Amino acid sequence: MEIKELLQGIKFSAAHPSVLEREALHLTCQSTDVKPGTLFVAIKGESKDGHVFVEDAFRKGAVACVTDMHSDKPFAAQLPLIRTENTRFVFSLLAARHFLHPSRDVGVTGITGTNGKTTTSFLVQHIFNRFSSCGLIGTVHYQIGNQIIPSKNTTPSAYDLNWMLAQMKKVGMKHCSMEISSHALTQDRAAHLRFRSAVFTNLTQDHLDYYKDMETYYQAKRKLFVKTPRPEKVFINIDNAYGARLAGEIYPRPFTFGIVNKADFMAHDIRVGLGGIAFNVRAREKLIPVRVAMPCLHNVYNVLGAFACAYEEGWDPEAIADSLRTFRGVPGRMQKVDAGQDFFVFVDYAHSPDAFHNVLSSVKKLAAKRIITVFGCGGDRDNAKRPLMGREAGLFSDTVVLTSDNPRSEDPEKILDQIQVGVETRPGKQVLRITNREEAIHRALDIAEAGDIVLVLGKGHENYQIVGDQKHPFDDRLVIEKLLRESARVGA
Ligand SMILES: Nc1ncnc2c1ncn2[C@@H]1O[C@H](COP(=O)(O)OP(=O)(O)OP(=O)(O)O)[C@@H](O)[C@H]1O
Numbered sequence: 001m002e003i004k005e006l007l008q009g010i011k012f013s014a015a016h017p018s019v020l021e022r023e024a025l026h027l028t029c030q031s032t033d034v035k036p037g038t039l040f041v042a043i044k045g046e047s048k049d050g051h052v053f054v055e056d057a058f059r060k061g062a063v064a065c066v067t068d069m070h071s072d073k074p075f076a077a078q079l080p081l082i083r084t085e086n087t088r089f090v091f092s093l094l095a096a097r098h099f100l101h102p103s104r105d106v107g108v109t110g111i112t113g114t115n116g117k118t119t120t121s122f123l124v125q126h127i128f129n130r131f132s133s134c135g136l137i138g139t140v141h142y143q144i145g146n147q148i149i150p151s152k153n154t155t156p157s158a159y160d161l162n163w164m165l166a167q168m169k170k171v172g173m174k175h176c177s178m179e180i181s182s183h184a185l186t187q188d189r190a191a192h193l194r195f196r197s198a199v200f201t202n203l204t205q206d207h208l209d210y211y212k213d214m215e216t217y218y219q220a221k222r223k224l225f226v227k228t229p230r231p232e233k234v235f236i237n238i239d240n241a242y243g244a245r246l247a248g249e250i251y252p253r254p255f256t257f258g259i260v261n262k263a264d265f266m267a268h269d270i271r272v273g274l275g276g277i278a279f280n281v282r283a284r285e286k287l288i289p290v291r292v293a294m295p296c297l298h299n300v301y302n303v304l305g306a307f308a309c310a311y312e313e314g315w316d317p318e319a320i321a322d323s324l325r326t327f328r329g330v331p332g333r334m335q336k337v338d339a340g341q342d343f344f345v346f347v348d349y350a351h352s353p354d355a356f357h358n359v360l361s362s363v364k365k366l367a368a369k370r371i372i373t374v375f376g377c378g379g380d381r382d383n384a385k386r387p388l389m390g391r392e393a394g395l396f397s398d399t400v401v402l403t404s405d406n407p408r409s410e411d412p413e414k415i416l417d418q419i420q421v422g423v424e425t426r427p428g429k430q431v432l433r434i435t436n437r438e439e440a441i442h443r444a445l446d447i448a449e450a451g452d453i454v455l456v457l458g459k460g461h462e463n464y465q466i467v468g469d470q471k472h473p474f475d476d477r478l479v480i481e482k483l484l485r486e487s488a489r490v491g492a
């Protein structure tokens with residue numbers, strides 16, 4: 001596409017206007033990806049500033065460079081620089097144009113919130129595949145047609161998002177289920193996508209290392225619902241206080257869902273077991289029984305959100321409910337590890353105080369015997385949540401085994417100290433500290449007796465442990481299976 005076409009409607013000034021007639025063969029904001037004919041967009045990021053690489057980009061054959069900074073370097077006047085404001089926002093528009101706005105042809109369901117994005121996105125994809133063909137972009141992986149691509153980022157760059165949607169369109173996919181992280185919203189990565197549906201799962205404390213307070217974090221999430229173009233349909237969990245607030249702030253009136261507050265999509269007669277959940281969805285005047293093989297009360301919300309999106313596509317509610325019968329769960333989300341042992345083991349990705357509360361309180365209601373919880377907190381990330389997660393673990397568990405969860409550059413023992421402060425607000429619990437995660441899991445499995453529930457929290461589907469700047473292979477599920485098989489307990 002010609003550069004002037006790409007820039008249509010954007011305010012800019014070009015030092016060498018003839019460059020606007022040239023074709024941009026490629027588009028990137030990464031100087032390492034520049035090839036001859038590329039339009040390079042310099043963006044000031046959090047760790048690197050793309051403006052530093054402008055000369056380098058031209059050396060590699062960039063046709064022009066879009067920048068939002070004034071350069072007084074002598075070379076600047078010689079080069080075809082295009083000056084504009086907020087290159088990050090502009091890049092998102094250029095990416096959508098470069099790929100001919102694929103979100104106009106692929107119906108995107110965008111899901112945001114502190115917890116439940118991945119789970120809801122898998123549910124949406126599963127249900128939509130019954131009626132149509134649905135791709136996936138999120139934390140666990142990306143899926144285009146039958147191709148599964150390992151995930152780099154919950155919500156990748158504007159370029160990758162549009163590239164993937166264009167690929168989905170090419171292979172004939174009609175829908176895409178997409179997680180939208182708050183970081184992506186802050187950085188306008190999805191700013192120029194068109195959303196057929198947007199879902200708000202909840203907002204609770206997390207990422208306070210990145211956002212200075214909850215209000216800033218809320219405003220980041222809110223962007224998805226007030227951006228231009230607006231999502232065609234909006235679905236909000238109004239049992240969450242921020243959800244209720246959001247529902248009152250946007251127009252036209254969104255669809256609501258919940259269990260407690262009166263909503264458009266409500267769950268009634270909820271039954272929760274270790275094997276899954278069953279309830280009736282009330283949608284308009286209809287009551288539709290639903291059964292999903294995924295334990296814990298919070299998953300009722302995830303199912304409701306996904307159900308509501310499918311219902312408003314106009315699909316038969318009985319068929320939607322039927323599709324959920326074959327849902328096999330989400331990797332690392334209350335995933336049961338069963339090697340024939342006489343106690344229960346679940347791996348879950350809970351890594352925020354609210355997720356801890358939900359998983360533990362739900363499991364506590366079902367536990368006939370003891371709960372043994374193994375977990376840690378990530379290093380170099382929000383440390384305010386450490387004692388809060390400790391508190392929840394102490395509240396609902398009989399034994400807490402504190403261990404490492406990506407300590408990164410921090411001293412693992414110091415992280416454990418901060419978690420332990422919270423656990424100790426609940427006296428009388430057995431607290432063990434074993435920084436080596438495999439040994440900690442080993443210990444928990446050793447302690448477990450028939451009927452007990454072992455919860456290994458925090459890593460979910462992750463298959464690594466980051467210590468210092470080294471990424472070591474580590475998968476809770478494989479480690480547990482190995483330890484169970486090695487122990488004499490299996491099949492007893
Ligand atoms: N609707 C929900 N409400 C509260 N907690 C939830 C909900 N759904 C899932 N959780 C908890 O949060 C954890 C993460 O869930 P999930 O991966 O679906 O969320 P996410 O929003 O994609 O998280 P992330 O931003 O880390 O990718 C789960 O393992 C579970 O413990």
Ligand SMILES: [Mg+2]
Binds near residue numbers: 117118138139140154
């Ligand atoms: Mg996720």
